[in-house]
Amino acid sequence: MTIDEGQHPVPAAAAIVSNVPDSFPWGVLTRRHPELIATVRRLVPYPPAIQESLDQLLVTIDGTIPPLPADAHDRAAWQEWAAPYLGRGWLDVPFLWSESYFYRLLLEATGYFSSGPWAGIDPFAPQKTAELDTPDLARDLGDLDRLVTAPEQAGLSAALTASLWGNRADLGFRMSDPSAQGKDQVDDLVADDSAELWRLLGAGTQGQVHLVADNAGRELTADLVLIDRLLATGRAATVTLHLKPHPYYVSDATTTDLLQVLRRLEAAGDTAGDIADRLGAAIGDGRLQVRAHAFWCSPLSFHELPADLATQLAEATVVIIKGDLNYRRLVGDAHWDPTTSFQDLTSYFPAPLAALRTLKSDVAVGVDPDRLTQLEANTPGWRTDGTHAVIHVRS
Numbered sequence: 001m002t003i004d005e006g007q008h009p010v011p012a013a014a015a016i017v018s019n020v021p022d023s024f025p026w027g028v029l030t031r032r033h034p035e036l037i038a039t040v041r042r043l044v045p046y047p048p049a050i051q052e053s054l055d056q057l058l059v060t061i062d063g064t065i066p067p068l069p070a071d072a073h074d075r076a077a078w079q080e081w082a083a084p085y086l087g088r089g090w091l092d093v094p095f096l097w098s099e100s101y102f103y104r105l106l107l108e109a110t111g112y113f114s115s116g117p118w119a120g121i122d123p124f125a126p127q128k129t130a131e132l133d134t135p136d137l138a139r140d141l142g143d144l145d146r147l148v149t150a151p152e153q154a155g156l157s158a159a160l161t162a163s164l165w166g167n168r169a170d171l172g173f174r175m176s177d178p179s180a181q182g183k184d185q186v187d188d189l190v191a192d193d194s195a196e197l198w199r200l201l202g203a204g205t206q207g208q209v210h211l212v213a214d215n216a217g218r219e220l221t222a223d224l225v226l227i228d229r230l231l232a233t234g235r236a237a238t239v240t241l242h243l244k245p246h247p248y249y250v251s252d253a254t255t256t257d258l259l260q261v262l263r264r265l266e267a268a269g270d271t272a273g274d275i276a277d278r279l280g281a282a283i284g285d286g287r288l289q290v291r292a293h294a295f296w297c298s299p300l301s302f303h304e305l306p307a308d309l310a311t312q313l314a315e316a317t318v319v320i321i322k323g324d325l326n327y328r329r330l331v332g333d334a335h336w337d338p339t340t341s342f343q344d345l346t347s348y349f350p351a352p353l354a355a356l357r358t359l360k361s362d363v364a365v366g367v368d369p370d371r372l373t374q375l376e377a378n379t380p381g382w383r384t385d386g387t388h389a390v391i392h393v394r395s
């Protein structure tokens, strides 16, 4: 992959593919995806025709990459994106692309885009819903009173930290490493530019904040608390929340998931209920806008932002970008030297940005050389086991 943005040329790096046995992407394609199909069938009682389609998908992912059916509504777009890869082995094409296409085929198999009775039924809904009932989430909600009554900057910083670590609550990640949630998070961030974020969003800024969401459930709950704090403190006059237009990467948040989290907050009452009321009012009067551009479910990196979305983002005081996949799409899913400058790699992005990511895949950039030496020596799994995190800001 070569990403050369003219003014800020950056080194080239090879795109990550999945054909190295026992590598992280190899595990995702050969283990996580079949497991995911099994989980979906266990949790949703699909009829024989859909079961057969899921069987077929299992066969397909052991073979070569097929086209979408001729009548798929988005066939033309995928034909273009898939042109270099159709008929090749899944493990031999860019990991970013193959994962995205797998999720598209899974929705096809379950009839999500059909005109039949399974249209619009989220195959991942049972997993997402279950997360709203966990003791972890109940504990998060119980802590909200302290967060809301804390001095302004302390409350904002706590909300930012919760939003960052909420990204550990990614269901796809937990499926492939069930012990991950039990591993301790390393609070000493691999990179922490949060001071720069708070400079961009200083007291009384009344900025226009965009938040590109990642997972539903616990992560989205924390993101909504952060949004509430930004609006309530006047750091943001408006927030635009970018959700997925349809289910994706197991637990990615859609508008349905947003409404479910708001209902969960409302049901919890007290401070959580007040937050739900304020956010509902903000949606009602336009201070919190919800958008779901088709690009967010495409297999493309953010270097290929469509013009309409780039124009929307360009108006932002800061764009907060959540999660591991968005980070891969932001810097390029490639074998970067981890000390490559995050600022240089993201200089093409149309607005100041803050990336909040727990590390759950091989990509690493913006790491201080001394810290890198220490990480490689002491914690070999730091790139993928979800225990480490970064807050990278480019102003």
Ligand SMILES: O=P(O)(O)OC[C@@]1(O)O[C@H](CO)[C@@H](O)[C@@H]1O
Residues within 6 Å of the ligand: 028, 099, 167, 170, 172, 173, 214, 215, 249, 322, 323, 324, 325, 326, 328, 360, 361
């Ligand atoms: O984007 P998220 O929810 O933080 O993480 C998505 C994820 O689980 O999926 C990919 C591998 O399947 C990795 O990027 C990451 O581990």
